[in-house]
Amino acid sequence: MIRKEKLEELKKYIEELKTIKVESRIVDNSKKWIQSEPANYYLNNGLVIPRERLVKGKNDGSAAIIMPVLKNNEILTIIEPRVFTDLTVGIGFPAGYIEKGEEPIVGAKRELMEETGYYPKEIFELDSFYQDEGCSSALNHLFLATNCQKVGEQKLDENEIIRYMTFTYEELLELENLNYIKGVNSKMALVKAKKYMR
Amino acid sequence: MIRKEKLEELKKYIEELKTIKVESRIVDNSKKWIQSEPANYYLNNGLVIPRERLVKGKNDGSAAIIMPVLKNNEILTIIEPRVFTDLTVGIGFPAGYIEKGEEPIVGAKRELMEETGYYPKEIFELDSFYQDEGCSSALNHLFLATNCQKVGEQKLDENEIIRYMTFTYEELLELENLNYIKGVNSKMALVKAKKYMR
Numbered sequence: 452m453i454r455k456e457k458l459e460e461l462k463k464y465i466e467e468l469k470t471i472k473v474e475s476r477i478v479d480n481s482k483k484w485i486q487s488e489p490a491n492y493y494l495n496n497g498l499v500i501p502r503e504r505l506v507k508g509k510n511d512g513s514a515a516i517i518m519p520v521l522k523n524n525e526i527l528t529i530i531e532p533r534v535f536t537d538l539t540v541g542i543g544f545p546a547g548y549i550e551k552g553e554e555p556i557v558g559a560k561r562e563l564m565e566e567t568g569y570y571p572k573e574i575f576e577l578d579s580f581y582q583d584e585g586c587s588s589a590l591n592h593l594f595l596a597t598n599c600q601k602v603g604e605q606k607l608d609e610n611e612i613i614r615y616m617t618f619t620y621e622e623l624l625e626l627e628n629l630n631y632i633k634g635v636n637s638k639m640a641l642v643k644a645k646k647y648m649r
Numbered sequence: 650m651i652r653k654e655k656l657e658e659l660k661k662y663i664e665e666l667k668t669i670k671v672e673s674r675i676v677d678n679s680k681k682w683i684q685s686e687p688a689n690y691y692l693n694n695g696l697v698i699p700r701e702r703l704v705k706g707k708n709d710g711s712a713a714i715i716m717p718v719l720k721n722n723e724i725l726t727i728i729e730p731r732v733f734t735d736l737t738v739g740i741g742f743p744a745g746y747i748e749k750g751e752e753p754i755v756g757a758k759r760e761l762m763e764e765t766g767y768y769p770k771e772i773f774e775l776d777s778f779y780q781d782e783g784c785s786s787a788l789n790h791l792f793l794a795t796n797c798q799k800v801g802e803q804k805l806d807e808n809e810i811i812r813y814m815t816f817t818y819e820e821l822l823e824l825e826n827l828n829y830i831k832g833v834n835s836k837m838a839l840v841k842a843k844k845y846m847r
């Protein structure tokens with residue numbers, strides 16, 4: 452069972468980061484970050500089907516997700532605004548978009564450093580998967596990092612706000628059951644890392 | 650081990666449905682299916698962060714995914730064009746967008762019927778998760794359906810092409826290892842259904 456004080460600390464961060472008001476903005480379509488590229492796809496059987504490909508910024512939105520295990524076997528877990536979810540705050544693992552030409556493993560270590568200031572001794576890929584294969588080529592890469600140590604400070608992008616805490620693997624499963632962990636990337640990380648946890 | 654003839658049948662469908670040519674289309678931005686809604690989100694700590702919410706059609710793209718188990722314990726598996734992936738064809742489970750006001754479980758049964766003509770005797774929810782929590786409110790619902798039986802014909806939307814085959818749970822895990830099953834919804838279904846498989 453997760454300790455009451457730990458759950459209270461998590462709830463304090465959730466309270467701090469929750470959305471209390473939304474105000475729509477008018478933005479020229481061509482200046483939006485989310486775009487799509489419509490095309491006709493010719494299949495080998497002679498059929499032609501129209502599809503739209505999701506574009507985020509100038510890339511396809513492929514992401515690296517990293518589950519960072521510390522020397523004491525606790526797992527570094529981040530808390531950040533997820534304004535479109537019921538809770539409006541997300542609990543999960545460091546993750547971010549892979550930059551153009553960047554190796555996924557390099558992106559994973561970069562995101563971990565930027566979001567937490569931690570760096571791993573060992574890191575390896577657990578799995579990769581298409582996030583939304585019907586309308587996107589985004590291929591997400593999932594990493595497990597071990598013996599992570601604090602080596603610097605957070606370096607967040609503008610408009611990025613990230614708090615972090617550590618939990619045991621069992622506590623994270625409990626947080627998933629309590630619906631605090633609800634994003635598919637973090638859920639996949641919990642599943643695919645299971646055999647390496649003790 | 651998956652039988653050679655079964656793998657050959659799967660490869661025949663993949664060959665039939667693969668993309669051989671792409672031709673971009675010019676579409677007025679306002680007529681695209683993929684859109685976004687930019688807004689400023691006010692957090693409880695006083696910060697204001699801009700975000701864009703992904704919109705598909707007029708909805709948020711929440712989907713129902715259904716893993717259909719037949720009386721013989723084989724699992725109905727669909728093969729369809731997934732033009733943005735490396736293989737250009739996806740292998741997975743019936744799934745589709747939940748319609749406005751529709752209960753997820755109703756959407757799951759509807760998609761199963763439309764895509765395969767099968768209907769389940771029992772169905773229950775395995776899990777739900779945010780598909781892309783950074784920029785979307787899409788909450789996907791995952792169902793396990795048992796004792797499914799063929800009761801009608803496929804009723805596909807225009808531009809929807811779906812073949813299906815049956816596999817045992819172990820064969821599906823093998824197909825996942827061989828990278829034929831690569832979409833996150835189908836991977837989550839395989840994981841979350843595990844304890845109900847024998």
